[in-house]
Amino acid sequence: MRIVGVRRSHTDSAVEVAALSEQGDEVTIVAPLADFWADPARHLSQPPAGPTLAVASVERVPPxxxxxxxxxxxxxxxxxxxxxxxxxxxxxxxxxxxxxxxxxxxxxxxxxxxxxxxxxxxxxxxxxxxxxxxxxxxxxxxxxxxxxxxxxxxxxxxxxxxxxxxxxxxxxxxxxxxxxxxxxxxxxxxxxxxxxxxxxxxxxxxxxxxxxxxxxxxxxxxxxxxxxxxxxxxxxxxxxxxxxxxxxxxxxxxxxxxxxxxxxxxxxxxxxxxxxxxxxxxxxxxx
CATH class of the missing domain: 3.90.850.10 (Fumarylacetoacetase-like, C-terminal domain)
Structure with missing residues (x-):
């Protein structure tokens, strides 16, 4: 698993944590940034359940x-x-x-x-x-x-x-x-x-x-x-x-x-x- 930070649009300030696909062309949302760091071990121990988005459609940011x-x-x-x-x-x-x-x-x-x-x-x-x-x-x-x-x-x-x-x-x-x-x-x-x-x-x-x-x-x-x-x-x-x-x-x-x-x-x-x-x-x- 590779975890990154994303914004869904350049005008949206909300950062979410996402799992990067093996090919690097998609991300699957894991949790909002604060929620992820409230219990990172739990989030890393289970498959991400959020929507999957094209990397080209999001802005990569540090998580x-x-x-x-x-x-x-x-x-x-x-x-x-x-x-x-x-x-x-x-x-x-x-x-x-x-x-x-x-x-x-x-x-x-x-x-x-x-x-x-x-x-x-x-x-x-x-x-x-x-x-x-x-x-x-x-x-x-x-x-x-x-x-x-x-x-x-x-x-x-x-x-x-x-x-x-x-x-x-x-x-x-x-x-x-x-x-x-x-x-x-x-x-x-x-x-x-x-x-x-x-x-x-x-x-x-x-x-x-x-x-x-x-x-x-x-x-x-x-x-x-x-x-x-x-x-x-x-x-x-x-x-x-x-x-x-x-x-x-x-x-x-x-x-x-x-x-x-x-x-x-x-x-x-x-x-x-x-x-x-x-x-x-x-x-x-x-x-």
């Missing part, structure tokens, strides 16, 4: 609650930390966390604009874990068990903005800069420790190729850590970090330019494919 929290791990693969000049002994004992806002998320096929003060965008292929149950002071095992699904994700980054200060949030929240793939139920994916292959391609060239068992901080450990400070809720997201191969660390540095096509493919999760466009595509009604 994300407006008040969801999007937590992101920085430097979660040692090879990526090394290309950023961090030695193993310098890695912190706890994950470096930053936040995205739900409004920065987009979907497979969305055009992602380069902000006017950037030389381009950098790619960061990742896996997102979706929280499916409330978590308060959870153990790592409880936190891992709460994960209801996973998605492929591209944490497209505005590096100049990211490096203006010690805080990364500005560079991580560009318009439509977080394309996220369909939710695949955790029961169909298994544990990321088994080593799912993650690849990022730019115009068909592989620029990242790694496996998820190389993560430093696991999903369960990180969600457990967060839950000891704030209550996690169904629909919250954790982006698990990117491996080596990002553009800014290359010699010379390489960034995505308008017209470039970037793909993140994760074993069992599918591919998120997006085209980079110029800043003229940014507007108040298009962000």
């Amino acid at each position: 994300v609650l407006p008040d969801a929290r999007v937590f992101c791990i920085g430097l979660n693969y040692s090879d990526h930390a090394a290309e950023g000049s961090f030695r193993d002994e310098e890695l912190p004992p706890y994950p470096t966390l930053f936040a995205r806002w739900p409004q920065s998320l987009s979907v497979d096929g969305a055009e992602v604009p380069v902000p006017s003060n950037e030389d381009g965008l950098d790619w960061e292929g990742e896996v997102v874990a979706w929280v499916g149950a409330p978590l308060v002071d959870a153990t790592p095992e409880e936190a891992q068990a709460s994960v209801v699904g996973y998605s492929a994700f591209n944490d497209l980054t505005a590096r100049r903005a990211q490096k203006l200060t010690s805080q990364w949030i500005l560079g991580k929240n560009g318009d439509r800069s977080g394309p996220i793939g369909p939710i695949v139920p955790a029961a169909e994916v298994g544990d990321l420790k088994q080593g799912l292959r993650l690849q990022t391609r730019v115009n068909g060239e592989t620029v990242q190729d790694a496996r998820t068992d190389r993560m430093i901080y696991s999903v369960g450990e990180t969600l457990s850590l967060i839950s000891h400070t704030l209550t996690l809720r169904p629909g919250d997201l954790l982006a698990t970090g990117t491996p080596a191969g990002v553009g800014y660390a290359r010699t010379p540095p390489r960034l995505l330019q308008p017209g470039d096509v970037v793909e993140v493919e994760v074993e069992r999760l599918g591919t998120v494919r997006n085209t980079v466009v110029g800043n003229e595509h940014r507007s108040a009604g298009n962000s």
